[in-house]
Amino acid sequence: MPNQQLPQQVTVRKLVESGAHLSGFVSDVRLPRVTEAVQQIAQGITADLHFGMDESNKMIIGVSIEGAVALACQRCLESVTVPLNIATTLTVVAHDEEARNCIRSHEPIVLDEGLLHIDGMLEEEILLSLPAVALHPKVARDKQIDDVSQLTDKTSSADQQGIERRAAVGLNNPFAVLKTLTTEDGQE
Numbered sequence: 001m002p003n004q005q006l007p008q009q010v011t012v013r014k015l016v017e018s019g020a021h022l023s024g025f026v027s028d029v030r031l032p033r034v035t036e037a038v039q040q041i042a043q044g045i046t047a048d049l050h051f052g053m054d055e056s057n058k059m060i061i062g063v064s065i066e067g068a069v070a071l072a073c074q075r076c077l078e079s080v081t082v083p084l085n086i087a088t089t090l091t092v093v094a095h096d097e098e099a100r101n102c103i104r105s106h107e108p109i110v111l112d113e114g115l116l117h118i119d120g121m122l123e124e125e126i127l128l129s130l131p132a133v134a135l136h137p138k139v140a141r142d143k144q145i146d147d148v149s150q151l152t153d154k155t156s157s158a159d160q161q162g163i164e165r166r167a168a169v170g171l172n173n174p175f176a177v178l179k180t181l182t183t184e185d186g187q188e
């Protein structure tokens with residue numbers, strides 16, 4: 001875990017020109033919209049920001065965010081820890097109009113007089129990444145698989161019994177009778 005805190009705002013053009021790389025932690029109090037949306041930040045948020053240009057000379061910011069948050073499990077209402085592993089690329093655009101036309105692979109970001117407000121950007125990315133429904137996956141999924149395999153066993157043995165029954169009936173089926181009649185006709 002980096003032992004220095006990320007700045008709250010930076011002048012993007014300067015960092016792009018020097019190809020800067022910022023890395024650091026962000027204390028919980030800087031992310032009030034996240035702390036409001038989760039039970040708690042379970043593992044401190046750290047972020048890496050890489051500044052550069054893309055092939056069409058647009059300023060881009062590579063963002064990766066790590067940490068973990070605790071959410072209420074929607075099955076048992078106990079706390080479930082959700083790891084955050086976010087990686088995205090932001091393309092700096094001049095205004096909202098350009099942001100709407102931005103290609104989908106690069107998220108647009110509009111700067112405030114050349115400044116990137118890091119806390120607000122991190123909040124957006126973290127909130128976007130949170131699952132709509134948090135669940136304890138492992139224990140619950142194992143139980144479901146058990147239920148399903150029991151069902152499958154019952155179904156397949158029922159199918160087998162059905163096949164055996166049809167086979168037994170086949171000995172006395174109408175076609176067998178028809179075959180006998182045909183043979184008898186041929187003999188007449």
Ligand SMILES: [Zn+2]
Nearest residue numbers: 073075076136
């Ligand atoms: Zn649960």
